[in-house]
Amino acid sequence: MTDSPASLAALEARVRHDLLTLNWRARPWLPPRTHAGQPVVDVLIIGAGQAGLAASMALAQQGIAAVLLDRAPRDHEGPWATTARMDTLRSPKELTGPALGVPSLTFRAWFEAQWGAAAWEALDKIPRLQWMDYLRWYRRVTEADVRNEHEVLAVHPRTNGLVEVDVRSPVGAATWWARRVVLATGRDGLGGPQIPPFMDGLPPAARGxxxxxxxxVFDYRTLAGKRVGVVGMGSSAMDSAGTALECGAASVDLIARRAAMPTVNKSKGSGVPGLTQGHHGLPDAWKWRIRHYINATQVPPPRGSTLRVSRHTHAHFHFGCAVQQVAQVGDALHVATxxxxxxxxxxxxxxxxxxxxAQKPEFAPFAHQVRLWGERHVPAPGEEDRELFDSPDLGPTFEFREKTPGACPGLAHIHCFCYPAALSHGTVSGDIPAISDGARRLASGIAGxxxxxxxxxxxxxxxxxxxxxxxxxxxxxADTAQRILPPT
Known part of the structure; x- marks a missing residue:
């Protein structure tokens, strides 16, 4: 390719031809179903971010049409244009993300079609909002069937092989029926923000x-001229601190319990194809040991994110400051460490x-029936880990398993394709590096x-x-009698 930007329209024609030659949208083969006079969706995906889109595209390759429900307005699915605050992605630009092995679907192809090969070579990391633009394009060219502003209120596994899903949309409340439901609900897929106990003394109105x-979701411009504290020293802490500083905060103090900043990203060292494909088959002890080691060693923030903060003279890094209590004093917070x-x-x-x-009330109808890793495996001394203990024990197609066999027969029709699947399957259900691997595993398993x-x-x-x-x-x-030897 020359350095002259190619046409995005030409790339889209290439995508169509690639999918045609790959016979990507295989002939439908599932018998249509109805229930109570309503059509039954073969696969209903909750969440239309990059994981949901990749899952939908992988299912299409298997001849299975999926419907995606997302509570966000169109083009605001996922965190990229809403709550994410990094300047650029943390992943290397060469990673192919949800492209599923189709070269014309990669971010690189999309980027070069508009700005050329020379601009690609000059690019360091992918700008966050540009990644969102790419996902919007990916949704359009893959013809994903996304229903925006559809909020899932309750998910009920039933004994008839179907899952009942209560949904609220701009046109009102409705009940959907599906043979399989995929939870592509992101980093907080089975929960939400972790709020430490030291915040318990503050009134609810103090939040925000x-x-x-x-x-x-918060407007950091309101922090102009204010003394801002940030609890934490990881990637999100740097992103928040950098945004506050750029929005005119008078000062930003980052407070960490840890004694020193980790400098090595151990999770990078685990990113080999063997682990991506083989983690699910490892013995329980090895699965736990690997994930706990990554958790315990902690992932450092990217160098660029840290420099984004440290270049400001009114940014202050404090280590060995374990927060003990937070109290409101007038219009300020006193943070005792x-x-x-x-x-x-x-x-x-x-x-x-x-x-x-508890932070996902829509899953309340089945949450207490899900078997957790803490009920499956007893870790070695020193490897206790609350996140791993609470992780769901998933089957080979990311399906939930019952805590008590027979107590919730339809539970296995719900598939957990979000971050909490990491202990069972490795990091293949949310992060950019192996999202295609996870989507293919999910789709082929559901097809079977x-x-x-x-x-x-x-x-x-x-x-x-x-x-x-x-x-x-x-x-x-032929006249056989004319072709054989005469009898003797």
């Missing part, structure tokens, strides 16, 4: 006025996410499960199949 979690008390006009908690079913459920139908179709290969005029029967 005096403090916020780093994942909250192991090294003394800070006074802030606003506090940002960059404290990560928790698997906490649906076939097994309908095996009687497919066998009857096999028996009834009568399209002739030969019409009977392709040959003339």
């Amino acid at each position: 006025r005096l403090w916020a979690h780093s994942s909250d 192991s090294q003394g008390t800070f006074a802030f006009d606003f506090l940002v908690l960059a404290t990560g996410f928790a698997i906490d079913w 499960l649906l076939y097994a459920e309908d095996v009687e139908h497919h066998f009857a179709a096999l028996q009834a199949y009568a399209e002739p290969e030969l019409l009977g005029d392709e040959w003339t029967p």
